[in-house]
Amino acid sequence: MLVTGGAGYIGSHTTRQLIDAGYELTVVDTLYSGHRWAIPEKVDFHQLDAGDVDGMARLLEKGQIEAVIHFAGHIVVPESVRNPAKYYRNNVIASMNLIGACRQSGVGLFVFSSSAAVYGNPEKVPVSEEMTTLPINPYGRTKLITEWNLRDVAASSQSSAGGAFRYIALRYFNVAGARFDGTLGQATPEATHLIKVACETALGKRDSLAIFGTDYDTPDGTCIRDYIHVEDLATAHLDALQYLADGGSSETLNCGYGRGYSVREVLATVRSVSGVDFPIIETARRPGDAPQLIADNRRILEVLGWLPQHDELKEICRTAWKWERRYQDHSPAAPVQSTELG
Ligand code: UD1
Secondary structure (H helix, E strand, C coil): CEEECCCCHHHHHHHHHHHHCCCCCEEEECCCCCCHHHCCCCCEEEECCCCCHHHHHHHHCCCCCCEEEECCCCCCHHHHHHCHHHHHHHHHHHHHHHHHHHHHHCCCEEEEEEEHHHHCCCCCCCECCCCCCCCCCHHHHHHHHHHHHHHHHHHHHCCCCCCCCEEEEEEECEEECCCCCCCCCCCCCCCCCHHHHHHHHHCCCCCCEEEECCCCCCCCCCCEECEEEHHHHHHHHHHHHHHHHCCCCCEEEEECCCCCEEHHHHHHHHHHHHCCCCCEEEECCCCCCCCEECECCHHHHHHHCCCCCCCCHHHHHHHHHHHHHHHHCCCCCCCCCCCCCC
């Protein structure tokens, strides 16, 4: 198995589950936003760009890689609006190079990190996979382009000499939380995600948290999202690999729980689990935010037999909060070693 972006947030959680399940892994990561400590020492690790054609070809052509899981990518929506070229280079061109390298070296199974951002502003929720994809920012467009690339490459592979190429694209909804043993969590610098920002504010790393818009057409006026525990998302990748290895056909699948919480509900939960009434201010809407994003997850449950275990907002926030507390006590160079959360 080769994992790109395995030192990042979702990549490192999945890597850990793959190791626990007995897979042999090669991990590549530029360490742009990932951390070397997030990958166990014993793993075959290469500091490399997933779009580096020669470097990736060398790794893939060793002939021992059966499948690639491609996490590496930039994920900050506002940054993608300011600097689209960075997103097209890293999310589109690098992915295209990687898919090409897989074809060259006969790697026929691929799992891709896509995003609910491909839907843009859906006309109704929950949103199902066949609904219109109309991304409203460059980030979402780069994910959708790579989905199209995968679809076309897989279709053409059926009649090509290079062997069949099959893939699963997982459209992540809002990923949060941390590993229960306290050894992994979100360590992205300058994170923008709500639960991470809320935990940082509860710790006093930020003065206050701003709610971006309280005048949406939702019950409490704030946006609604489908928050999914990172450990359940990691499990979906293992299920996807097993499905492909068993001969399953290519699929694009929503990965969420199928229910939503408002920004206010999330903040109340973080306040409750942290015991800190951190300051919250109400500000204008953030451009590019859809009022509601909730997954219709029937397809992933059916196709992969995915069995989410941690569908509880409190559990998501509690693990995120405990990780945040531990993480601030340790520099990135000195990873959390304990197996027990305090
Ligand atoms: C996030 C990711 C995106 C991913 C998507 C999947 C970012 C910026 N966005 O989108 O990569 O594809 O999930 O659905 O990384 N909010 C506040 N105050 C804050 C932070 C957030 O009010 O300080 C609100 C936002 O306006 C939004 C909600 O919280 O309504 C969730 O925001 P966020 O955690 O950034 O995730 P998304 O933008 O939904």
